[in-house]
C-alpha cells in the first residue's frame with residue numbers, strides 16, 4: 001500500500017496530552033532455513049476454521065489471531081498507519097545503508113514491511129519468517145520468506161545487520177529467550193527494532209471511564225492472553241527485555257495513537273480516522289478466539305461484546321487512544 005508522505009504526523013504531538021476537536025461531529029468513519037523450508041510440509045497449510053475465521057492449525061500453536069484474508073487486509077492497513085506515524089519511514093534505528101547486507105523480519109505477516117525494505121535496499125538480502133505461509137509467492141530476488149517459529153532456536157547460517165519485529169504481541173511466550181536469540185543472530189554493532197502497540201486503551205480526559213464495553217474488553221483480553229501464556233499487552237516491557245538481553249544504546253519512543261477523528265490536530269485526525277477503521281477490524285480479531293476458547297463465552301456472547309466495543313468507538317465524546325512503542329537497541333560492537 002502506498003503511503004502519502006503528506007500524511008505523516010508531527011510526532012511531538014503524539015507524546016503530549018491529545019487535544020480533542022470540539023467541533024468534531026462526524027461519527028462515521030538462502031541459508032539453513034531455506035533448506036528447511038524447501039521441505040514444505042503440508043501441515044503449514046493445515047488451517048483451522050472456526051466461527052467464520054481461519055486460524056493456524058489448531059493445537060500447533062497458541063497463536064489466537066486469525067490469518068485469513070480479512071486479517072491480511074487489516075495487517076496491510078496497520079502497516080500504513082505505522083508508516084504514517086514514522087513520516088513514511090519503515091524503522092527508527094540509525095542504519096547506515098552501506099552496512100546493510102542482511103535483514104531479518106521476524107513474524108513478517110503479509111511480508112509488506114520486508115518487501116518495501118527490499119525495495120529500499122536492493123543490494124541487501126531481506127529474510128522474512130512467520131509461522132503462517134501468508135506471504136506472496138512473487139517477490140523481488142533479494143527478499144525471501146520462510147515458515148519458521150520464532151519460539152524455536154533460530155537457524156540462520158549468517159548473522160544479520162538488522163532484525164525487526166512488529167506487532168508480535170500474543171505470538172511469543174518467552175520474550176527473554178526471543179531477545180537472546182535475536183542478539184545471538186546479530187552481527188556485532190547490528191541493530192534490533194521492535195515496533196509494538198499496547199493492547200490497552202487510554203484517554204487523557206478520563207473519558208475511558210465512560211466506555212464500559214471497552215474497559216471490560218481490554219481487561220478480559222489481558223486476562224485471557226495471560227492465561228494462554230502469550231500475553232498481548234506487552235509493548236511497555238520490550239525496552240527492559242532488550243536491556244536484559246545485553247543490547248546497548250537502547251532507546252524507546254512512545255506515541256499516542258488516537259482512535260477516531262476526534263483530535264484537533266489535522267494530522268492526528270487523519271491518523272485517528274485510519275486507526276478507527278483498523279481498530280474496528282481488530283476488535284473481532286483480538287476477541288473471538290480468546291473469548292470463546294479461553295474465557296468460555298458462546299459465539300453470540302462474544303459478538304455482543306464486539307458490537308458493544310464498536311458502538312463506543314463510534315462515540316465522538318470518547319477520546320480514546322493506544323500507546324505504540326518503538327524500541328531499538330544494538331548488539332555491542334565489540
Ligand SMILES: C[S@@+](CC[C@H](N)C(=O)[O-])C[C@H]1O[C@@H](n2cnc3c(N)ncnc32)[C@H](O)[C@@H]1O
Nearest residue numbers: 075107108109130131132149150151166167171
Ligand atoms: C499481528 S501480525 C504482524 C505482522 C507483521 N509483523 C506486520 O507488522 O505487518 C503477527 C504475525 O506474527 C506471526 N507470529 C506469531 N507468533 C509467531 C512465532 N512464534 N514465530 C513466528 N511468527 C509468529 C503471526 O503468524 C502473524 O503473521
